[in-house]
Amino acid sequence: MPELPEVETYVRELRPQLAGKRVVSAQVGWPRIVAQPDPAQFVGMIRGRRFDDFLRRGKYMIFGLDNGQSLIVHLRMTGELRLHPAHVEADQHTHMLLELDSGEWLHYRDPRKFGRIWLVEDPSTLLHKLGPEPFDPDFTPADLHERLAGRSASIKALLLNQAILAGVGNIYADESLFLAKIDPRRAGSSLSDEETRALHVAVRSVLQAGIDGRGSSLQNYAPPSGAKGSYQDQHQVFRRTDQPCYRCGTPIQRVILAQRSTHFCPTCQE
DNA sequence: ATAAGGCCCTGACCGC
DNA sequence: TGCGGTCAGGGCCTTA
Numbered sequence: 281m282p283e284l285p286e287v288e289t290y291v292r293e294l295r296p297q298l299a300g301k302r303v304v305s306a307q308v309g310w311p312r313i314v315a316q317p318d319p320a321q322f323v324g325m326i327r328g329r330r331f332d333d334f335l336r337r338g339k340y341m342i343f344g345l346d347n348g349q350s351l352i353v354h355l356r357m358t359g360e361l362r363l364h365p366a367h368v369e370a371d372q373h374t375h376m377l378l379e380l381d382s383g384e385w386l387h388y389r390d391p392r393k394f395g396r397i398w399l400v401e402d403p404s405t406l407l408h409k410l411g412p413e414p415f416d417p418d419f420t421p422a423d424l425h426e427r428l429a430g431r432s433a434s435i436k437a438l439l440l441n442q443a444i445l446a447g448v449g450n451i452y453a454d455e456s457l458f459l460a461k462i463d464p465r466r467a468g469s470s471l472s473d474e475e476t477r478a479l480h481v482a483v484r485s486v487l488q489a490g491i492d493g494r495g496s497s498l499q500n501y502a503p504p505s506g507a508k509g510s511y512q513d514q515h516q517v518f519r520r521t522d523q524p525c526y527r528c529g530t531p532i533q534r535v536i537l538a539q540r541s542t543h544f545c546p547t548c549q550e
Numbered sequence: 551a552t553a554a555g556g557c558c559c560t561g562a563c564c565g566c
Numbered sequence: 567t568g569c570g571g572t573c574a575g576g577g578c579c580t581t582a
Contacts (some may be wrong), residue, residue: 281575295571312558318554339576356576358560373560392559394576433553450575540575557579564572 282355284414284447285490285511287339289503290361295334297363297504298343302330302381310375313388315396322399326351326378338446342403352387352398352406359395362387362504385465394503414483419445421473421480428476431468437538438468439483450485451496451518454543456482458517463549464542465535489514517543 282290306326308319316455317325341361343351351513353361363384370377376388376397388397398406411427412419426436427444439453448456457464459482462475471479490496493511494503496518502508516526520543521534530547 283576354576358575390559391561392574394559396577431552437553440576538553541573553582555579555581558577559574560574562573564570 281357281449281451282359282495283339283449283450283452283490284336284487285448285493286495286503286509287336287341288491289494289509290355291334291336291341293504294341294361294363296390298331298334298380298386299331301384304345304379304381305325306379307377308375309370309377310393313375313390313395313397314399316398316400322397323350325399337403337407337413338442339449340407342407348401348457349402350398350400350403352400352403354396355390356392356394356396358392359388359390360502360504362389385454409443411442411444411510412446414445414447414487419480421477424480425471425473425476428468428471433468434464434467434537435462435468435471435479436464436540436542440538440540445483447487450540451515452486452490453484454518455516458549459486461549464537464544465548517545 296508303326306323308314308323311319314322331343332346333344335342339354341353343352363386363522366383366385370387372391373391374387375393380384380386400406428438431438436453436457439448439456456479460475460478462471462479490511493509493514495509496511497508517532520532522531525532525545525548526548528545530545535542
């Protein structure tokens with residue numbers, strides 16, 4: 281389940297592999313994977329384009345092309361993007377292929393087909409609804425407090441809301457709330473200034489540790505270089521239901537919030 | 551406006 | 567062994 285640290289790892293590892301290479305041809309196997317434009321147009325438009333820069337915004341990857349357009353990819357749950365030599369055959373779960381002038385092929389593989397690809401003139405038409413980047417200097421504790429004000433939904437649900445803050449998903453939301461010692465079931469508006477500051481610090485700290493570990497490799501995710509991420513070894517609560525809290529020994533509890541598994545320590549988090 | 555639930559998808563896993 | 571049921575969850579959509 282790629283979240284900000286996993287997508288950031290993707291961008292860092294794929295950038296040097298793709299920079300300056302040109303698309304020779306494209307194939308789309310599962311039409312719904314290409315959200316915009318329609319797949320036939322997409323194939324025509326991407327042909328001949330060269331990859332210039334490569335950025336991340338929230339959980340989106342943005343490939344800048346030489347004609348000013350952008351190829352945007354969201355991996356959702358099980359998406360993978362990998363550069364392979366020409367002799368590697370696409371399997372049944374590979375839904376888009378780009379042939380490059382280096383002789384390599386970029387494979388988009390996604391068993392659950394939740395991921396989406398766009399080719400757009402202006403990325404902001406797609407990304408303008410996103411909240412701030414967690415590491416943006418303009419994102420302050422006061423800003424976070426304002427975004428949570430008046431919200432009755434659980435703080436867990438609000439952390440997952442990409443319009444409030446971009447990039448946090450289920451793993452890093454649970455880990456952030458544990459580090460900040462905040463009960464995930466609390467209403468967003470109930471957080472004090474002090475708790476909001478603690479959460480602000482915790483989100484950045486957990487995401488940075490995730491990036492440093494090249495992400496969390498659970499059942500599906502692995503970075504494009506193949507070697508697994510390591511942050512799963514540092515999880516304090518995520519998928520540790522009934523196991524003792526590392527801090528106090530209380531069994532980690534699991535509840536459902538916003539239709540997502542939520543893990544927390546009932547003693548440490550209030 | 552916000553909040554909550556459904557939906558898309560398939561593989562892994564569980565109990566029988 | 568086979569099989570049905572359940573779970574995993576990101577983001578968009580509909581409903582209230």
